[in-house]
Amino acid sequence: MDYLEMLGQKAAAAKYELQKLTTLVKNDALQKTADALVKETQRILTANEKDYVIAKQNGMTEGLLDRLKLTPERVEGMAEGLRQIAELDDPVGEIIESFDRPNGLHIDKVRVPMGVIGIIYEARPNVTADAFGLCFKTGNAVILKGGKDAFYSNEAITEVIRETLTQSQISADAIQLITDNDRAVTTAFMQLKQYVDVLIPRGGAGLIRAVVENSTIPVIETGTGNCHIYVDEDADLEKAIPIILNAKTQRIGVCNACESLLVHEKIADRFLPALGKALRENNVEMRGDERVRALIPDAVEATQEDYGAEYLDYIISMKTVVSVEEAIAHINRYNTRHSDAILTDNKEHAAKFLQGVDSACVYVNASTRFTDGFEFGFGAEIGISTQKLHARGPMGLKELTTYKYLIKGSGQIR
Amino acid sequence: MDYLEMLGQKAAAAKYELQKLTTLVKNDALQKTADALVKETQRILTANEKDYVIAKQNGMTEGLLDRLKLTPERVEGMAEGLRQIAELDDPVGEIIESFDRPNGLHIDKVRVPMGVIGIIYEARPNVTADAFGLCFKTGNAVILKGGKDAFYSNEAITEVIRETLTQSQISADAIQLITDNDRAVTTAFMQLKQYVDVLIPRGGAGLIRAVVENSTIPVIETGTGNCHIYVDEDADLEKAIPIILNAKTQRIGVCNACESLLVHEKIADRFLPALGKALRENNVEMRGDERVRALIPDAVEATQEDYGAEYLDYIISMKTVVSVEEAIAHINRYNTRHSDAILTDNKEHAAKFLQGVDSACVYVNASTRFTDGFEFGFGAEIGISTQKLHARGPMGLKELTTYKYLIKGSGQIR
Numbered sequence: 001m002d003y004l005e006m007l008g009q010k011a012a013a014a015k016y017e018l019q020k021l022t023t024l025v026k027n028d029a030l031q032k033t034a035d036a037l038v039k040e041t042q043r044i045l046t047a048n049e050k051d052y053v054i055a056k057q058n059g060m061t062e063g064l065l066d067r068l069k070l071t072p073e074r075v076e077g078m079a080e081g082l083r084q085i086a087e088l089d090d091p092v093g094e095i096i097e098s099f100d101r102p103n104g105l106h107i108d109k110v111r112v113p114m115g116v117i118g119i120i121y122e123a124r125p126n127v128t129a130d131a132f133g134l135c136f137k138t139g140n141a142v143i144l145k146g147g148k149d150a151f152y153s154n155e156a157i158t159e160v161i162r163e164t165l166t167q168s169q170i171s172a173d174a175i176q177l178i179t180d181n182d183r184a185v186t187t188a189f190m191q192l193k194q195y196v197d198v199l200i201p202r203g204g205a206g207l208i209r210a211v212v213e214n215s216t217i218p219v220i221e222t223g224t225g226n227c228h229i230y231v232d233e234d235a236d237l238e239k240a241i242p243i244i245l246n247a248k249t250q251r252i253g254v255c256n257a258c259e260s261l262l263v264h265e266k267i268a269d270r271f272l273p274a275l276g277k278a279l280r281e282n283n284v285e286m287r288g289d290e291r292v293r294a295l296i297p298d299a300v301e302a303t304q305e306d307y308g309a310e311y312l313d314y315i316i317s318m319k320t321v322v323s324v325e326e327a328i329a330h331i332n333r334y335n336t337r338h339s340d341a342i343l344t345d346n347k348e349h350a351a352k353f354l355q356g357v358d359s360a361c362v363y364v365n366a367s368t369r370f371t372d373g374f375e376f377g378f379g380a381e382i383g384i385s386t387q388k389l390h391a392r393g394p395m396g397l398k399e400l401t402t403y404k405y406l407i408k409g410s411g412q413i414r
Numbered sequence: 415m416d417y418l419e420m421l422g423q424k425a426a427a428a429k430y431e432l433q434k435l436t437t438l439v440k441n442d443a444l445q446k447t448a449d450a451l452v453k454e455t456q457r458i459l460t461a462n463e464k465d466y467v468i469a470k471q472n473g474m475t476e477g478l479l480d481r482l483k484l485t486p487e488r489v490e491g492m493a494e495g496l497r498q499i500a501e502l503d504d505p506v507g508e509i510i511e512s513f514d515r516p517n518g519l520h521i522d523k524v525r526v527p528m529g530v531i532g533i534i535y536e537a538r539p540n541v542t543a544d545a546f547g548l549c550f551k552t553g554n555a556v557i558l559k560g561g562k563d564a565f566y567s568n569e570a571i572t573e574v575i576r577e578t579l580t581q582s583q584i585s586a587d588a589i590q591l592i593t594d595n596d597r598a599v600t601t602a603f604m605q606l607k608q609y610v611d612v613l614i615p616r617g618g619a620g621l622i623r624a625v626v627e628n629s630t631i632p633v634i635e636t637g638t639g640n641c642h643i644y645v646d647e648d649a650d651l652e653k654a655i656p657i658i659l660n661a662k663t664q665r666i667g668v669c670n671a672c673e674s675l676l677v678h679e680k681i682a683d684r685f686l687p688a689l690g691k692a693l694r695e696n697n698v699e700m701r702g703d704e705r706v707r708a709l710i711p712d713a714v715e716a717t718q719e720d721y722g723a724e725y726l727d728y729i730i731s732m733k734t735v736v737s738v739e740e741a742i743a744h745i746n747r748y749n750t751r752h753s754d755a756i757l758t759d760n761k762e763h764a765a766k767f768l769q770g771v772d773s774a775c776v777y778v779n780a781s782t783r784f785t786d787g788f789e790f791g792f793g794a795e796i797g798i799s800t801q802k803l804h805a806r807g808p809m810g811l812k813e814l815t816t817y818k819y820l821i822k823g824s825g826q827i828r
Contacts, residue, residue, distance in 0.1 A: 016770065025445040036640045101791060105780060114802050115772065118515030193626075199800045212607075212630050218803040219632070239825035246827035275682070332430070354820045356430065357531065367521060375821075375828070377515060387815040388528050389632040402802040405790075406768045409780025411653035413660035414789070 004188055007176050008195030010293045011116045011141040017111050018139045023090040023172070026137055029168045030086035030324075034079035036164040036405065037129060037157070041075045047156035048125065050134065055123070055149045068150055078129040085133040088379045091398045092139045108406045113139030114197045117400065120211060121202040123147030128157045128296035131398045133253050134382050138400040141174050143196065145189055147203075148181040155179065158302070190215040197402075198217040202383055207312070220390060220399075222383030223335075225255030225338035226310045230327040232344035233264035235269050239365065240343050241278050247341070247367040249282045253312045255384055256339050256371040260307060260317045264329045265291065272296055279316065290317035307334045324349045327358040335359060337386045339368040339393075360386060360393035418602055421590050425530040425555040426753045428587035432553045433527050435584070437504040443582045444500035450495035450578040451543060451571070455489045462571035469537070469563045477667070482537050482564055492543040492571075499547040502793045504732040505812045506553045516522055522820045527553030530613045531814065532603065535616040535623060545616075546589045552814040555588050559603055559612065561617075565639050569593065575653045593736030604629040611816075616797055616822065618648030619724065634804060634813075636797030637754035639669030640724045641782040644741040644767065646758035647678035648814075651685050652780065654757045655692050661755070661781040663696045667726045669798055670753050670785040674731045676741045679705065682734050686710055702732035721748045738763045742770040745812065749773060753782040772809035774800060779818060 037044065048070040055068055057159040067178045093109040101107065128146060135142035146154040154177055162172035178189060185348045190199060193216045205224045212219055229247055231240050247258035257374070263271060268291055276296035279286055286292070286299035287306045293299045299318065306317040307330070321327045331340050341363035342353040350364045361371045371394060373381025378396030385391045391399040416425040451458065468483055485715035504567070508525040515521065531554045535541045542560060549556035560568040568591055575588035592603060604613060607630045615625040619638045626633055643661055645654050650778025661672035677685060682705055690710035692701055701720045707713045713732065720731040721744070735741045738756070745754050755777035756767040764778045775785045785808060792810030798807045805813040 020769065051478065088468065099791065101789070105784060157592065216626050218801055220803070236825070243825060244828055250828055282544040296512075350822075355434065359818065361819045361821060362824065363821045366821060367828060369825075369828045370519060370821065371819075375515070376521065387632055389634070392816055393819050402806055403809050404773065405775045405778045405785075407775060407784065408781060409778060409784075411650070411657060412780040412784065413656055414664055414781060414783045 002141055003180055004178075004185065004192050007143055007178065008116075008192050010178060011143055012049075012169040014141040015113070015134050017171050017357060018136070018141055018174055021139065021155040023355060025170070026090065026139070027086040028349070029165060029170055030082050030133060030137065033161050033164045033167060034082040036160050037075055038080070039081045040156075040160045041072050044075055044111070044153065044156045044160065045070055045072070046358050047152040050152045051123075051150050058149075059164060060149065064123060064149075068125065068153070070125055070153060074126065076172050076373045078126050081126075081130050082133045083138050085380055088137065088139065088397060091401050093202065094402055103193055103412050104410060105412055106408045109403050110406055111398070112404050113171055114400060114402050116141045116143065116196050118143050118145070118192070118196040118199040118217065119202060120145045120186070120189070120199065120207065121147065122204070122207065123149035125150045125157060125308035128154045128177070129161070131382070132161055134380055134397060136174055136382075138397050140400060141176075143176050143178065143189070144184055145178040151179075151181065155335040167242060183200050185216050190217065193217050200383060214394055219397070220383070221387045221393075222385055223255040223258065224310055224336045226259045226308065226334060226336045227338055227386070228260045228262060228331045228335055228340040229258050229368065230321070230340070230342045231264065231267065231271060231303070231330070232327075232346060232348060233266040234346035235267065235343040236345055236365075237267065237274075240271065241275055244275065244339070245278055245282060245368050247369055248279070248284055248316055250367075251313070251367055256308075257312070258316065259309060259311050260319070260334065262319050262321050262330060263292075264327075265320045265322055268295060276410055283314050285315040287315065289320060291320040292318045292407050324352050327340050328353060332356070332358050337388075338384065339363065339371040341366060341368050360384065416542060418599065418606050419757075421557055421592065422530075422606050423444045424531050425557055425590060426609050428555040428585040429527070429529045432550070432555055433583050435553065439582075439584070440504065440553070441500040444496045444551065444585055444652060446582055447575050447578045447802065448496040448500075451489055451493045451496070452601050454574045455486050456569075457491055458567065458574065459486070461566040463591060464566045464728035464766060465537075465564055474561075474563065478563075482539065482567070483738055484539055484567060492540050492673065495540075495544050496547045499551050500543055502811060504551065505815050510727055510817055517826050518824060519826055521820045523780065523817050524801070525812070525815050526818050528816050530555045530557065530610050532557050532559070532606070532610040532613040532631065533616060534559045534600070534603070534613065534621065534822060535561065536618070539564045539567035541616060542568045542626060543575070544576055545796070548794055548811060548814060550588055554814060555590075557590045557592065557603070559592040559600055565593075565595065568704055577614040604631060607631050625776055629685050634797070634799050634809070635801045636799055636809075637669040638724055638750045638800055639671065639798070640673045640722060640747045640748060640750045641670055641752055642674045642676060642737070642749055642754040643672050643686060643782065644676040644682055644735070644745070644754070644756045645678065646738060646760060646763050647680040648757055648760035648763060649681065649757040650690075650759055650779075651681065654685065655689055657755070657757060657779070657781050658689065659692055660695060661783055662693070662698055662730055663728070664781075666728055668783075669724075670782050671726070672730065672782050673723060673725050674748065676705075676733050676744060678736050679734045679736055679739075682706075682709060695727050699729045700732055701729065703734060705734040706732045723752065727820060738766050742767060746770070746772050751802075752798065753777065753785040755780060755782050770790070774798065
């Protein structure tokens with residue numbers, strides 16, 4: 001594991017340099033990196049083509065091939081992402097709190113970079129530039145382990161960034177890519193605790209589980225979403241169908257899409273047939289309990305597994321409930337602590353739902369699709385945290401920082 | 415592992431109840447628990463005597479026996495701790511941020527309990543009441559795994575608390591003690607991810623390492639401290655000796671005690687002989703580099719291991735450095751990210767040190783012993799975090815909470 005030790009030492013050296021960079025210098029480097037990516041488009045596309053051919057030969061699915069594929073527009077999109085990050089406020093250096101103690105000590109709680117961030121992700125080369133931009137803007141060194149199917153693309157993008165940093169007289173080790181694709185190296189990376197301050201997996205449930213189980217570095221879990229919408233007895237049913245359609249079908253493969261629907265039994269007769277029609281017209285397969293199936297004849301039977309499933313597909317599970325309390329209990333049993341919504345005009349029910357549902361984002365009368373760093377106005381997003389430690393919900397730049405206490409005295413002792 | 419599953423389910427049921435309790439109800443229960451502990455002193459002391467006799471037979475050291483031992487005063491101290499927690503502000507429900515989006519969504523970021531907190535600690539029965547008080551005040555259910563040498567004491571304290579909660583019509587499962595002392599059960603507890611939101615080890619480096627290596631639950635690492643004091647060339651040497659003596663000897667077994675001293679070579683001649691005398695008079699063994707040993711003849715040679723050691727004893731490592739930069743680099747190499755201090759009247763050196771040292775708490779001209787929740791004015795302390803995720807430095811009540819976003823709309827879709 002000498003290889004990782006070396007990467008760790010280089011990242012550690014770079015982090016002290018990055019912590020000292022001014023916002024101006026960082027923004028300038030981000031703009032230059034964006035320009036360089038565009039300028040080197042052909043080099044990046046050539047590398048990407050190599051990945052694409054191998055992946056296709058290996059039988060990669062169309063959906064994944066599309067995520068892997070780069071085009072001039074997509075490279076421009078990566079550059080644009082970096083330019084947007086340059087425009088954002090720099091959270092580093094913010095004095096979060098400031099207080100004086102009776103003994104005369106003055107304490108400042110100051111926002112600082114984490115240090116070294118590790119990111120493990122799948123075969124999506126755009127994440128390489130994006131993760132670099134977010135980490136660099138917040139003064140962190142980043143070590144990346146991308147999916148091996150995007151290896152040549154990641155290598156080309158990383159090289160372009162490193163060359164640009166060197167030209168700007170900034171340590172190229174601000175970004176390092178793990179080029180050894182041996183699984184044992186990835187596992188060892190998850191335990192490079194001496195050098196890596198936080199590890200963020202970006203990808204599907206399997207990747208996240210592997211990281212949680214193997215890492216000794218603190219992990220931020222992101223992005224598994226079994227999101228619910230509960231249609232209350234006092235819901236505005238006219239608004240309910242557009243919200244449900246949006247949450248389910250606007251983009252099916254995302255973590256904030258709606259996967260499960262609860263409907264109060266009092267409105268089932270009035271509501272479910274119309275909803276069934278709308279979902280059917282949008283090619284959504286419905287899986288429901290007995291009551292649902294009685295009102296929507298083409299709905300199939302929902303199992304316990306359905307209630308816990310993150311389909312990421314044109315499928316929805318459906319269940320009737322007798323009360324907002326039952327809805328809350330069901331959601332807390334099956335959700336992934338991501339995003340859940342109640343549709344109601346009843347303030348008491350809304351308040352109960354907001355208080356009772358254990359999720360990063362709890363909605364009243366809106367689509368769950370708004371759980372997103374950009375929609376929240378953060379201007380950037382490293383992921384959606386589904387854990388409770390450190391950050392919950394959409395994570396922007398601030399969530400890539402920590403703080404330290406600076407204490408000034410004049411000889412105080414205890 | 416049916417046993418842990420059962421504890422987990424009980425904690426999960428209790429957490430939803432605890433989240434809804436008003437501050438008044440929680441404070442009242444804390445006061446009643448404090449009264450009950452005092453009233454049941456004899457019962458607790460009898461149980462503690464049982465532990466003490468067994469531990470002594472098993473050859474427990476005097477220091478650990480002292481930590482295990484309860485007296486009427488110490489039980490009163492536990493009760494007083496709970497009363498103090500009752501007096502503190504309740505962080506739950508605080509609206510941390512509130513913002514409106516252009517599409518009309520109103521977003522509140524609200525402080526909420528974590529849910530279920532797991533605490534693993536050593537044979538210190540006072541932690542049982544303390545951990546309960548902090549978790550309960552913040553609306554969290556707690557599952558405790560205490561050191562087996564304090565088993566009967568912990569059981570008695572937990573029983574008294576549970577009885578009092580039941581009398582107050584609050585779920586007794588707000589506190590549960592793992593009574594199976596099998597090591598495999600403890601390891602399985604560290605993986606009870608479905609039910610436990612955060613795991614906090616309270617104890618020595620070995621315990622913390624075991625938790626970090628085995629846990630799949632997010633962990634907050636606490637309390638290992640290799641704290642440094644750097645005496646700069648521009649230090650006020652009159653103030654330096656009292657600060658060093660305080661940081662080293664006021665209480666040797668604590669994580670914020672000074673373990674290592676760096677001295678600028680320009681003042682070594684003037685300063686080290688006087689410091690050596692002061693440390694000698696306080697029975698502190700000195701281990702230094704060549705320059706130190708030349709000026710303090712009874713100092714022995716310091717090894718690389720010494721520079722990385724958390725002695726928790728009357729021992730200090732000492733080294734001369736040529737600059738504040740060398741001091742910073744040495745500290746960042748050997749420290750545990752806990753607390754480090756510079757003694758200087760040079761503002762530029764102070765600023766460099768504050769910026770450059772990677773620790774939770776960085777001091778100028780004060781003892782490292784102030785890294786403490788009470789000294790920071792938090793009114794309580796669950797531990798000192800030495801990691802960067804979630805909380806850094808002294809953790810008070812706020813650090814036992816998380817947040818959620820409550821989003822109110824009127825039919826918004828994307």
